[in-house]
Amino acid sequence: MEKLFPEYPFPIQNIESGLWLIIALPLLGAFINGVFGKALGRKNVHWVACASVGGSFLLSLLVMWALGKAQPEIPGPLAYALSADYGTWFAVGDFKVNFGLFADRLSATMLLVITGVGFLIHLYSTSYMEHDKGYAKYFSFLNLFVAMMLTLVLADSLVLLFVGWEGVGLCSYLLIGFWYDDEAKAWAGRKAFITNRIGDFGFLVASFLLVLLMAASVKEAPRGTPVSNPRFSASLAEKGPLAFQSLSTLASTLATPDISAAKLKAAKPDHKPALLMERDIQTGPLKGFSYSGVLTVVLLFFLLGAAGKSAQLPLYVWLPDAMAGPTPVSALIHAATMVTAGVYLFCRISYLVVLSPFAMATIAVVGCLTALIAALIAFAQDDIKKILAYSTVSQLGFMFMGIGCGLFWAAFLHVVTHAFFKACMFLGAGSVMHGNGDETDIKRLGGLRKEMPWTSWTFLIGTLAITGIVPLSGFFSKDAILFGLETQQLAGYTPVLHTLYILGLIAAACTAFYMVRLYVLTFEGKRSPLAKLPHAHESAWPMTLPLVILATLSIAAIVYGVPFLSVPNAPNQTLIEFYLAPVFNASNQANQLGMKAHMLLPGEFGGETPWNLLWTGWIKAWLIAVVCGGISCFLYLKVWRGGRKFPAILEPLRRFAHNKFFVDELYELLLINRTKGLAKGLYRYVDAFFVDRVAVHGTAQTVGFFGRVLRWFQNGNVQAYASAIALALAVGLTYALLQVLS
Amino acid sequence: MNASSPLLNYVIFLPMAFALLVLLLPGNEKGQIRFIALLGMLVNLLTGIWAFVAFNPSGPEFQLEYRLFWLSDLGLSYHLGVDGLAIALVLLTAFLGPLLVLSSWRFVNERVKEFHVCLLVLQTAMMGALCALDIMLFYIFFEAMLIPMYFLIGVFGSEERQKAALKFFLYTLAGSLLMLVALLCLFFLSGPEGARSFDYASIYNGLLEANREVGLCMQNSASCSNLSATAATLLKWGPWMFGAFALAFAIKIPMFPVHTWLPDAHVQAPVAGSMVLAGVLLKMGTFGFWRYAMPLFPAQAWAFQNLLVALSLVGIVYGALMCLAQKDIKKLIAYSSVSHMGFCMLGMLTFQKEGTMGAAYQMLNHGISTSALFLLFGMLYERRHLRGVADYGGIAKAMPIFTVFFLIISFSSIAVPGTNGFVGEFLVLLGTFRSNLPLWAGILATTGVIFGAAYMLWVVQRVFFGPVTHPANTTLKDVNFREFVTVLPLVLLVFVMGLKPQPILEVLSPSVERYIARVHQARPNAEGQTLPPQRENASLRMYVRTLPSKKTESAHMGHAQAEALGPLLANNPAGERL
């Protein structure tokens, strides 16, 4: 790109201060379509929607250009980044949140993916949603989603990121329940939102704990550490403790060797120097905990948050249900962008992640288990969208494994390639549904290759990409992760990674199997006799064009992932690794200081790439993909399509997987019903009975009772009253007399 | 120092004047009555805005003061003044006023005159309670609020209105009568015989040293031996007095075990009644804690902190769980108030900047979003006269604009970022984590985020989405122009307060500082605080106008003079040795 535009079309400062436009454009589109949609008419609605996202795409390209020129003279995380600050959002005491935007290479890549894929999906939707009544509403929500996702990516602090984080959840809720007349669809939206909220709970707790950690370290860090630098105090006061800038300084402080402790242990030279983060916190609410312990807890809470948004165990259950929304929504939100927010978050705070090997191992384990379970469930699903949903969950698991073994660039590469091929497949599925009278059961499809050539070819490319066949991008991104699992060292947890490598291979094998099954049943063979329509029809150009572009991109993306395309000055690095190096610079530094997760970059095997390891890894992965895909192809094309029954022994297993291992039912039984029961019980027995009836009305009735008893004395007989007076008088007089006499 | 300004008098008594005007109108001129009442509320809103603009957030804290002789033999004076929180709540009250009238335009058709008189009188009472700087004056207004509210519920409510009104009245009265006793005790603590007064500032300043001593004593019993007389009394009777105040305000908020009047009152009250109840009346409880219970008895506040925090936490979670079990929409919104007000109380009890600020902001938020929820539900109720969740379903089809409004307000209520609820809730939770409370308290409070979404979305789902289950719901009319105009300001405010909270936070900030400084005075070595202990903070004392001497009107008082001036003065050193 630098060759194309050696000069910037605009001064960098203008691009920097105009970052808000990237968010504002889709937001404006959402507003216009939402408020004036009916008045505008269909044509104008999709013009507004596509133009706003397209505009954002162009602006994102500008950002990319601006970032292309290195700015290494600015030290710290701001190198190679654009940032803009639009004033305070809220500030209380020493806590402050700014409306600050920040685009480094990580966010810029995400920007391009979001706006690029987003634009294609908008284009696709113009045709897919053609006949829908809520056309303007749909595009309004979709634009709003894009705006929120861009906020998430551009935010320069955790709080602002949370705005996007919740915002995308909100739009996802609205879009899943887009056809709200169908109760099940509306419930699916609600389920997604609430599951996400459980994650948001984790996110919030983690952020609050980070604020405490920051306060403690500012108070306690010895002189000479980054946080005790006066320049940092100034930037902390200006940006607030949850800005990424502040957090990276926190990370580098925590990873600083503890000099006072090092002196003590100088007698034992073989001992690794202790780090500041191993100290105990002396003041504040976290008193008594160690920095590293709190950091681990923070990361685990972030993991909960990410598990909610990125559909990992145990919160993945919302994603398959989310397929109730329109298919382009599934492609955009539930495959390409929103669900990768968790991975993005961990990449963003990678410098914190690398400081806690336990948290990294947990992330990897969660990712791996999710990948496996989702893959197994996907085996027995028949709904085309459900299979894609489970494969998304599974692929997200791979990304988490990448995070867990410290190869952030590989995880992120997988985010990008996955965005391309999964969006391509989802849109392909939408095209299939569009051409077959909304049929989603793959057993009632089949033989579409001839009737829908564009769709089937692009779908095939997507399938091969996710399966991991060599010339496609998915192979390199997935294999980078698996390679990482095999070779990375994680202080204390390396065996875990090695175990996960095996499991990861199994998950990859499963992926190959069910994805090929999906492709074969849908597109190959003969048309099923149960099909709704006798003949399918290929979709119109606004639908096929995005398919072709996405398929092309899923091939083209390999240039980022192949390690032989060496970049000048950085041999043996993949393009994406080189490109993102400034982003993960802070984490590499923290990592080298902390020596927690020992990252073996390809260049670190004594200066040589471990070609033999790399090759064997590749061959293994490739063999697995081909063999499993082949078996699947053979079974579904020849054996079972040929009329053979599914073996009866495996039937219960199939049913078990078909019912998603009864996880939903389990949650329903253990959590939802319990909570509901608790609520009902509390209401009936505690609130209505104990508090209201016994305590409140009880008091009133006790008073009433005494009133009734006392009323008995008031019998209306004047003489009785007078007798009482006389008697009292007599008693009083007697008492007085006795007093006087004694 | 503080200039005298009659502005607050207008804010308080203009609605009353309009109430008199309405009284003069013939009862069957419904349109005129409504118009005059609306006019009154609008004028009141104007004066409210005027007062808000005249309030200088960076100036001395109590502003727009006005002080007159009034029953001075009893130690009373007519003393008005507002700090940041009070002026914000005044603005909220004034803002809700016109909406109350508009929301009842078609809803109330019987006894229209009486209804609007009640609304206007209630407005006066609420404004008075917010602006009073004399404790007895506050009490009078505080009690005066009950009467119009009693009629609003008891006369204009639904089927079981009388029972609910009685419950509401007796419940709140029981608490506030105990508070009256505590008020009288304060009177006797305020100085030696002959110099006693009900003036807030003089009690506030008079108890400063005593509170410091009590605080020291409660932390370290060695310093209990040489307490001053006031401090000794305060040590002995403080818990009872604080308890009386706390009970009165806790009922008003309402906090967990004393909350059951609220669902009944809300369910039975007419729309405007529910709106004003949720919008302003509940705030009187938190405002009371903020203005009276905590600063006057800081040592006891610390002593009771754990109990009150536990009740708030229970309130947050329990209120949300109650919502999950409701079938009646109004009841559900009422219980959600219990949950939200739990956040307010929790923030206030952190005794820490972020939390307290969040609590103050949350008061405003709750006033807006919950009253908007009641307003919106009132529109639905006006159409169908049914309250059950099961009576609706799929009405998004018939009422799309209404649905959009309801969704926005729901999201504000569950604190989605970008809406006002987020800022308040975030600050409260952050404050809870940063305070001296255990970490699990913060984590437990944060679960409120999940439950909030669960019940609110459940209602939205059941009422708006899914197929239309009742044929009558297919022909519902969407919001008309009047209703649109009524909701729109609230919806706009939701976003404005969510995206631009800083101006309001700045207005609130000095009163937050005062609150924290004052509370920490009784705990010199408390951890997790933002103020250095024992620092003589300017906000530990109140500097207010003295009574104008009968001849000259200009007796302004400076810091140094404070101790030399007359018997009704703020700080009377003699007061410490009773």
Next chain:
Amino acid sequence: MIPTTACLFLSAMLFFLGMLGFLLRKNALVVFMSVELMLNAANLAFIAFARMHGGVIGTTGHVSAFFVIAVAAAEAGVGLAIIIALFRTRRTLDVDEVRALKH
């Protein structure tokens, strides 16, 4: 001269008789007369003390007696009116039957 004690004794006897009458008699008219009797007993005591003290202080006793007589007269007026009204509505003067004060 009759000693003051004797007068007081007579006053006490009268008062006691009046009280017994008030408490025990059932006819409202008689009850009413018993009240008058008690008032007069009080008057007698006033006068007795007034005579005992004499002078300026004594006049207070006389004034009090007159005051009581005035009150008694007013009471008689109102009381008799009530009794007549009572008899007209209830056709009885038995105080056990007339329990308008109940509850």
